[in-house]
Amino acid sequence: MTTTNTDVPVTTASIEPPQDAHPVGSARSERLSALVQQHGASAVLLIVSMVASFSFDSFATGDNISNMATSSAFLAIVALGMTFVIVTGGIDLSVGSLFALGGVLAAWGSRHGTLVALLLPLAVCGLIGVVNGLLVARSRLAPFIVTLAAMLGARGLMLALTDEGADTYLIGKGSFLAELGQGSTLGLANPVWITLGLFVGGAVVLRRTRFGQHVYAVGGNEDAAALMGAPVARTKILVYALSGLLAGLAGALNAAWLASGVTILGSGMELEAISAVVIGGTLLTGGLGYVSGSLVGVLLLKVIQNVINQIGSLDSSYQQVVSGAFLAVVVIAQTWLGRRRQLM
Amino acid sequence: MAEATLRTAPLDRTRLVQWLQTYGVYAGVAALLVVNAVITPHFLTAENFRTQAVQVAPVIIVALGMALVIGTEGVDLSVGAVMALAASVTALYLGYGLLPSLLVVALFAAGVGLANGALVAFVGVQPIVATLALMVGGRGLALVLLPQLKDLRNPSLASLGSGDVLGVPYLILIAAALALLVAFVVRRTTFGRQLLAIGDSRPAAQLAGLPVRRVLIIVYVVCALLAAVAGVLATARLRAGDPTSLGNLMELSAITAVVVGGTPLTGGRVNIGGTVAGAVLIQLLTATLIKHDLPPSWTQIAQAIVIVAAVYAARGRGKR
Numbered sequence: 001m002t003t004t005n006t007d008v009p010v011t012t013a014s015i016e017p018p019q020d021a022h023p024v025g026s027a028r029s030e031r032l033s034a035l036v037q038q039h040g041a042s043a044v045l046l047i048v049s050m051v052a053s054f055s056f057d058s059f060a061t062g063d064n065i066s067n068m069a070t071s072s073a074f075l076a077i078v079a080l081g082m083t084f085v086i087v088t089g090g091i092d093l094s095v096g097s098l099f100a101l102g103g104v105l106a107a108w109g110s111r112h113g114t115l116v117a118l119l120l121p122l123a124v125c126g127l128i129g130v131v132n133g134l135l136v137a138r139s140r141l142a143p144f145i146v147t148l149a150a151m152l153g154a155r156g157l158m159l160a161l162t163d164e165g166a167d168t169y170l171i172g173k174g175s176f177l178a179e180l181g182q183g184s185t186l187g188l189a190n191p192v193w194i195t196l197g198l199f200v201g202g203a204v205v206l207r208r209t210r211f212g213q214h215v216y217a218v219g220g221n222e223d224a225a226a227l228m229g230a231p232v233a234r235t236k237i238l239v240y241a242l243s244g245l246l247a248g249l250a251g252a253l254n255a256a257w258l259a260s261g262v263t264i265l266g267s268g269m270e271l272e273a274i275s276a277v278v279i280g281g282t283l284l285t286g287g288l289g290y291v292s293g294s295l296v297g298v299l300l301l302k303v304i305q306n307v308i309n310q311i312g313s314l315d316s317s318y319q320q321v322v323s324g325a326f327l328a329v330v331v332i333a334q335t336w337l338g339r340r341r342q343l344m
Numbered sequence: 345m346a347e348a349t350l351r352t353a354p355l356d357r358t359r360l361v362q363w364l365q366t367y368g369v370y371a372g373v374a375a376l377l378v379v380n381a382v383i384t385p386h387f388l389t390a391e392n393f394r395t396q397a398v399q400v401a402p403v404i405i406v407a408l409g410m411a412l413v414i415g416t417e418g419v420d421l422s423v424g425a426v427m428a429l430a431a432s433v434t435a436l437y438l439g440y441g442l443l444p445s446l447l448v449v450a451l452f453a454a455g456v457g458l459a460n461g462a463l464v465a466f467v468g469v470q471p472i473v474a475t476l477a478l479m480v481g482g483r484g485l486a487l488v489l490l491p492q493l494k495d496l497r498n499p500s501l502a503s504l505g506s507g508d509v510l511g512v513p514y515l516i517l518i519a520a521a522l523a524l525l526v527a528f529v530v531r532r533t534t535f536g537r538q539l540l541a542i543g544d545s546r547p548a549a550q551l552a553g554l555p556v557r558r559v560l561i562i563v564y565v566v567c568a569l570l571a572a573v574a575g576v577l578a579t580a581r582l583r584a585g586d587p588t589s590l591g592n593l594m595e596l597s598a599i600t601a602v603v604v605g606g607t608p609l610t611g612g613r614v615n616i617g618g619t620v621a622g623a624v625l626i627q628l629l630t631a632t633l634i635k636h637d638l639p640p641s642w643t644q645i646a647q648a649i650v651i652v653a654a655v656y657a658a659r660g661r662g663k664r
Contacts, residue, residue, distance in 0.1 A: 324481020
């Protein structure tokens with residue numbers, strides 16, 4: 001931090017006693033920490049994308065970009081819900097199962113009309129989210145164990161619906177649902193538009209509404225939030241409900257895109273979503289987070305996956321190694337940045 | 345708040361709740377045994393008991409390590425990945441003999457445990473997140489090392505998996521010996537007391553001058569090593585290295601066994617006997633459902649309900 005000797009505040013600070021020098025340096029490094037926290041992922045995304053487009057001719061093509069955007073859309077919707085949960089200081093490990101369940105329910109429901117196909121996954125996954133929220137908020141159970149149980153239960157439910165994974169339900173071609181998943185508007189796939197809309201909505205809710213304030217307050221300090229009169233339990237129930245709802249919606253849209261409810265999807269998705277949220281600058285300890293960061297986090301994960309695919313000789317297992325390592329690095333960096341800010 | 349209502353409740357009820365929390369798991373095992381003896385044909389045979397015990401042995405071994413980690417108010421989600429890693433490494437190095445391959449497995453597991461422990465103890469990352477990274481990364485590594493199932497034809501490995509002493513399979517003997525060892529460590533050693541003190545209150549342990557970081561790292565390394573033992577034993581029983589599905593959802597089964605067995609997730613207390621009984625309880629429950637032709641999906645749902653019920657019952661125990 002002290003490399004810029006010509007800078008006036010630092011020079012004066014170095015003459016003054018150390019007690020005074022400290023706040024000057026700390027304000028500066030705190031600003032830097034905050035900057036890295038909030039925009040680090042965007043910078044990395046930019047650099048990785050630039051390097052990739054120079055290294056691989058097939059990277060910056062319209063087809064590849066629109067493919068990446070579409071495949072990012074489903075994870076992004078899940079990550080949006082996860083952002084709310086993590087900002088309250090919780091975690092939702094059930095989203096992968098709910099994603100798969102939502103897809104199967106949508107495909108199964110599509111034979112009874114589009115309305116059933118869309119409402120059924122939302123209702124069931126939203127309800128499981130509410131149960132998660134109730135157990136976390138009212139019974140004060142650890143979020144990870146509640147949602148781990150929900151992960152198991154939802155997968156069981158999904159398997160029970162599909163005759164232990166043997167049945168695959170198809171979504172008829174030409175239906176509104178198929179159009180919603182596979183069609184495109186103004187050159188962008190419909191799921192991408194839906195995702196963008198949801199993120200704008202999510203950002204407004206988190207930043208501009210009373211509920212959003214409560215979400216931050218609960219994650220910042222639960223006891224203080226309760227003393228201030230924030231409805232702690234209701235806020236928690238709502239964020240888990242939202243997370244379940246969005247995971248179910250993402251699953252339904254994904255099924256519409258694939259034209260079938262695929263039972264093997266969604267395992268490991270909770271990690272991808274958590275990684276994206278954390279990479280995007282949201283603190284796992286709660287109280288601080290950005291919806292836009294999560295979108296950047298998802299894009300970064302997908303670009304890295306794409307690069308690994310482009311290299312070709314690396315098989316998909318490396319993706320898991322890379323995303324695990326990536327999460328570890330980001331979490332270490334985040335903890336380190338957070339600690340600096342606390343200590344200063 | 346829950347404490348206060350508990351205190352004002354009649355003494356009998358408090359006692360009943362406490363008794364259930366400590367011994368409920370044994371009562372549950374006994375009840376399942378009785379129910380099965382009545383309703384399940386061919387349940388009371390030596391062959392069946394042998395099968396059930398051999399199946400539950402790896403879960404018990406993983407749960408022992410998990411109990412230690414949970415005792416420090418942590419959790420280890422990477423145990424399933426370590427099992428898969430153990431399977432891959434065993435398959436890769438078996439050509440050099442069983443013992444050398446076991447040594448390499450131990451090295452890999454110690455590496456994972458060290459990484460988990462360092463993230464928790466030195467960097468200060470929450471245990472769920474630290475071990476989540478290795479849950480995915482570890483299985484990825486297992487798949488990189490061994491992309492698909494590989495049949496293993498090695499007589500010493502095969503005898504490890506299916507051999508026995510006086511009719512008692514090695515797997516059961518190893519699980520029992522490890523359970524006794526871990527129980528001894530928790531109850532009778534300084535390390536065990538330090539571990540529980542850290543789980544009780546890490547700041548207090550730090551102030552008291554306990555070697556907090558060292559203990560935490562050892563705990564995560566031991567947990568990974570035990571998971572690796574379970575992975576090798578499961579591999580020996582299957583006679584195949586299976587990096588794709590070995591240890592899937594094992595973290596969940598192990599956590600369930602620990603919690604059902606009366607070890608609170610808030611740390612500071614470890615119940616090894618209960619953990620073993622908890623693993624047996626889940627095994628019996630699953631076996632009961634399967635023997636009565638209920639599909640695997642139902643057993644998953646049942647297990648989810650048992651987890652929530654157990655955690656709910658244990659709520660308010662321990663500190664806070």
